[in-house]
Amino acid sequence: MPYGKRSLVNWIDFLEQVDAWLDAPSLVLLAEAEEYWTVLRSLVTASRVTGARIHDARIAALCFHQGVRELWTADRDFSRFSDLAVRNPLIG
Helix, strand or coil: CCHHHHHHHHHHHHHHHHHHHHHCCCCCCCCCCCCHHHHHHHHHHHHCCCCCHHHHHHHHHHHHHHCCCEEECCCHHHHHCCCCEEECCCCC
């Protein structure tokens, strides 16, 4: 199969999977709410993150703000946020 066609099929599969997740009755979307900036500002100040790691801080702050107790990720950079329990789902 030519590369372009294979790539298109992967995107279609991806879009269909996201649609399925969004249709799931148990889905809870997390969003930034009123006190989010205060949490993010405090986290960035305490962890001294800069550059691309600011995005990690945004995710961690959203977890803290929404009461998420454990983040599943293979990204080791989240270990800098010691109050957030991190689990690597790729390690058994």
